[in-house]
Amino acid sequence: MTLSIGEISDRIFGADVPFAVKAYDGSRGGNPDAVVTIDISNERALRYLVTAPGELGLARAYIMGDLIVEGIDPGDPYDFLSLFLDGFAPRRPPVGELAEIATSLGLRSFRVPELPAQESAPQWRRMAEGLRGLRHSRKRDAQAIHHHYDVSNDFYELVLGPSMAYTCSCYPTQDATLEQAQEHKFDLVCKKLGLKPGMRLLDIGCGWGGMVKHAVQHYGVTALGVTLSAEQASWAQQHLKECGLDDRGEVRHGDYRDITEDGFDAVSSIGLTEHIGVKNYPSYFKFNYDRLKVGGRMLNHCITRPDNKAPALTRGGFINRYVFPDGEITGVGTVVSTMQDEGFEIRHAEDLREHYARTTRAWCKNLSANWDECVRDAGEQIARVWGLYLAGSSIGFERNHIQLHQVLGEKVAADGQAAYPLRPDFGV
Structure with a gap:
């Protein structure tokens, strides 16, 4: 039968x-x-x-x-x-x-049909074809970023809202809006870094320049942001110019490893660590440590796992093939221990998991509200990918399958003297 x-x-x-x-x-x-x-x-x-x-x-x-x-x-x-x-x-x-x-x-049902154009090749094929270089090489990192971020700035404006902040926000109250929460997040980072007028900030993986803009505008610093996305860099630099902040704020298109300047008072990294590969954590945190003055602080903000045992790279799943090719996440313990091993004294760590669940829900609702425009801009297939990705992410954060941690470290003087106050001065 x-x-x-x-x-x-x-x-x-x-x-x-x-x-x-x-x-x-x-x-x-x-x-x-x-x-x-x-x-x-x-x-x-x-x-x-x-x-x-x-x-x-x-x-x-x-x-x-x-x-x-x-x-x-x-x-x-x-x-x-x-x-x-x-x-x-x-x-x-x-x-x-x-x-x-x-x-x-x-038998015909067991023949693989044509795959959606948006699907990235599996890990083994990427390596076998040799088209994209070794995982987390400069070339392959740039291609992975292009796969996700260079959709169109118009599409991101529809989904992210006016802040153009594509990272976890921080809701100051239960009834705060997404824009208020993004503003509060940037302000929290500035306070954790102890920014003051005249300081120099390096923002790695700066996206559309939200952190650069906030720090320059509200804390009087000079800030340099860097992103691998040409679309982001162009939008951010134009926005800084329109706001009259381009004399002290710059967003540069390029790899963070090409930054030669040093002597920064602070480094912020908001949503980049997921893209660099866990094996590259030591060189990444050493790079940031070397960019800082003695007494300078680094704030690392990234998605994490609830433990440090699960594989950092999930092969073959929806997120790896459609959203973040080569993306890797691990537990906050690995982040903290690597920062320590590269010289940082860890001063504060905070989990914003519930905030990211709310953030992705807000983005999903923006996508829904602007569905027809998003489809016209990016096509229905990409819009469907985003619906799955944002809704699934909300569930993942809500159910503690994934987390979001901010870790604050300081570059302490060789004699142990620190610039950090006796108690945190950022109001949490």
């Missing part, structure tokens, strides 16, 4: 699931009373699901528009993704059933 797609779904998932299934062969499965219906609309959708069971196959079919999820907002699929993280898991059918399922699907 040949099984229908709906029957195969029930063999694997059962009928007590939080969704209904309908398929192009006219069959149905799943829970008929569910609010959400997953429509496997064509053969290619089935092939995506069969050849890459799990999140990657689902993402491929959804991004290509072959898997249609009825009853959800494509700009904000938060509720839909939550269904799959509430204790739901497929069952493994007995061997005899597996053979029947495979026969019913047919």
Whole structure:
């Protein structure tokens, strides 16, 4: 007997699931009373699901528009993704059933269809082809950044809002807006660094220059920002000029390793460490240590894992293939210990996990509210990637699958004399 797609779904998932299934062969499965219906609309959708069971196959079919999820907002699929993280898991059918399922699907279903253009090649292929250099080489880092950040500044303005801050914000109150939270985040970093008029700040991985602008405008410093994204650098430098701050604020397009200036009073790194590779932490923190004056402070702000044991690089998953190629994250303990080993005295560490959950939810709502414009600007496939990415990130932070830490270190004099006050002076 040949099984229908709906029957195969029930063999694997059962009928007590939080969704209904309908398929192009006219069959149905799943829970008929569910609010959400997953429509496997064509053969290619089935092939995506069969050849890459799990999140990657689902993402491929959804991004290509072959898997249609009825009853959800494509700009904000938060509720839909939550269904799959509430204790739901497929069952493994007995061997005899597996053979029947495979026969019913047919050989063609096991042939990988064309992949979405937005998907980055797997790690092994990137290495085998030799097209992108060694992981975290300058060339490959630039390509990875280009993959994610050089969409368009218009697209980012629609999603991020006026602040153009693409990092975790810090909500001062429960009812604060996203813009207020981003402003508060930059102010918190400035205070942790002890910035004062006349100081020099280096901001590594500066994005669209939000930290540079805030520090120059509100703390009277001279600031240099650096980013690998040409789109970001161009936008940021023009914005500084429009604000009349380009005499003391500069955003440079390039690799942070090309910065030759030193003698800075402070270094901020907000959302860069995820891109440099854990094995490069020692050289990265030594570089920053060497840029500072004695008594200078470094604030490192990055996504972290809840422990230091899990692999830093998640191979083959949605985030690695569609969002941050070569991205690596580890526990805050690894960040702290490496900073210490490179000479920093650790003065403060703080987890902003809940703040990032709220930040990504706000971005997701912006994407939803501006969906038509985002699709016109970037195309529907990229917009769908962003919906999955932001909604999934919100859930990850909420459920403590990922965290966000700020770690503050100081370059102490050789005799142990420190410039740090007896108690923190940044009001937390």
